[in-house]
Amino acid sequence: MTETNAVLIGKKPIMNYVLACITTFHGGAKEVSIKARGRAISRAIDVAEVVRHRFLPDVKIKSIGIGTDQFLPQDEGDQATNVSTIEIKLIR
């Protein structure tokens, strides 16, 4: 089994995550997985595009997957909430 380095996208400036990806590749990783949920998804794509086009032109997109995470309600009677997810695998 190959270990994959994951970068989880949150609310920090995009460059923080870009740097995390670059550092991971420079540390010898062959693959970096960018993961995000909900509104952070568009930022995940920004990160992948900046890494590829501005910093590491030899990095390619291996795969892009989307999915749904379900959050169960805290109280009975509430509805479960669905949140979309994305995983972008970059490979060098």
Add this chain to the structure above:
Amino acid sequence: MTETNAVLIGKKPIMNYVLACITTFHGGAKEVSIKARGRAISRAIDVAEVVRHRFLPDVKIKSIGIGTDQFLPQDEGDQATNVSTIEIKLIR
């Protein structure tokens, strides 16, 4: 060349776009392409997930592509703006 039906994601409620996809498939289309830019990207994934999981279980994701659109500056001296894009191809 196969003609592809595109659904462009904007700011309307997600269900509007879900309905557009379903209608296109019911009209006999074999393939629907969901396209979005910038912050609408996470909504594009929501649309694809709702279509697949809630309405049309026989619809599969054919491919997901990401890219960058560049907007040239209106005035000289301004910098060009980059906006990320996504295209999700659904197939039946």
